Amino acid sequence: MRTDELDFHLPPELIAQEPPAERHGSRLLHYNPVTRSIAHRAFTELPSLLGPGDLLVFNNTRVIPARFMLRKLTGGQVEGLFIRQNGPGDWNVLLRNVGPSSPGMAFRLEGDESVIFRLVERVDGGEFRVSVDPPIDAAALLDRIGRMPLPPYIKRHKGHDDRDDMDRARYQTVFAQQAGSVAAPTAALHFSPAILEELEARGVRRAFVTLNVGMGTFKPVSADTLEAHAMHTESYTLSSETAEAINQAKAEDRRVIAVGTTSTRVLESQPAGPIAAATGETAIFIYPPYAWKHVDALVTNFHLPRSTLIALVAAKIGLDEQRRIYAEAIRERYRFFSYGDAMFVG
Structure with a gap:
């Protein structure tokens, strides 16, 4: 067909x-x-x-409220989407706007800058394996700071939108x-x-x-x-x-x-x-x-x-x-x- x-x-x-x-x-x-x-x-x-x-x-x-924002140590924003947790502090994520990257590259989590993400390896396309320090459980962390993973045809402001709470419910x-x-x-x-x-x-x-x-x-x-x-x-x-x-x-x-x-x-x-x-x-x-x-x-x-x-x-x-x-x-x-x-x- x-x-x-x-x-x-x-x-x-x-x-x-x-x-x-x-x-x-x-x-x-x-x-x-x-x-x-x-x-x-x-x-x-x-x-x-x-x-x-x-x-x-x-x-x-x-x-899962799987969307989150990272910030490069040089200041640039990176959009993240959680894919899965492989083990404590070991996640697979999609990263957008990451630019040139290499293993060990670090980012701070917007919403909780005590949490550091480091690139381990590129998996495929925009998907990366990352280490998360401290090794917080993904579900608990994302429930606290994540945004709902709305499809791209639903338009929301980057980082924060006044409709975020509504989206969490609906x-x-x-x-x-x-x-x-x-x-x-x-x-x-x-x-x-x-x-x-x-x-x-x-x-x-x-x-x-x-x-x-x-x-x-x-x-x-x-x-x-x-x-x-x-x-x-x-x-x-x-x-x-x-x-x-x-x-x-x-x-x-x-x-x-x-x-x-x-x-x-x-x-x-x-x-x-x-x-x-x-x-x-x-x-x-x-x-x-x-x-x-x-x-x-x-x-x-x-x-x-x-x-x-x-x-x-x-x-x-x-x-x-x-x-x-x-x-x-x-x-x-x-x-x-x-x-x-x-x-x-x-």
Whole structure:
């Protein structure tokens, strides 16, 4: 499949820069794959589209406030993004504007100048392995001084922005538990406690998987064809409780509804047939044509052109329908991407 088949023009003003005032205050485009009909709704109407016994599967990963600023000993600023902690005081990070570098080059941490970062080695491109002195736990330090790792299409002031506290609250789901992601499972950002309560009252079930979302989720497909794209790898956990809930829904002929592409990737990485508990890594790339194994319906946001995420949507509804729906969403002035509106396919 050609990558340019997933291209489209999006007016820049439709890229959402902030979430709606209320978490559940977004719009919802409802696509019925049986009738191929499109309905324009509010997200608060989602519970009315589900039935007792339907199962929503969420990703309960927690986003790390992974962005930080360093200052060279000569005074220049360097932007940092935490990738992972290998051991005490041993991190992998992305560094921007670092300039000429060599092992041992030192930086002070803005927000706590007692913390010194030193380059150990360049890993790849802008990724570096660094030593951190004192060897503070990454999660504790970043929780104190870090900023949320918003995608580059959400514009914020460098170093500090008056919306930082808002982003800490809203670029995180209400059920986030397992810290490990540098991007949010954005389809789940719409679910407020009030929506979850209404779903429970209607008999809609929910279960959780954990997939640690990496920066690869934003990587555009640069190859001419999807088949030539090297898909990123992410780690996941699927518990025995979630496996049992999915198997029960299937046995009762109820729908398994993935909330977001990250939950979808976990479920579709499992073998066909009854699901069992699993922990591992997935590099699954879902694009047309694709034989679906477990996901019956999907809640998702509107995604970037030429991305692996929009390829997944096209695999679910067909390329022509994906193009038609996105054209309609643009005409109707839906808000796109991470802080934008939602779509329900089901």
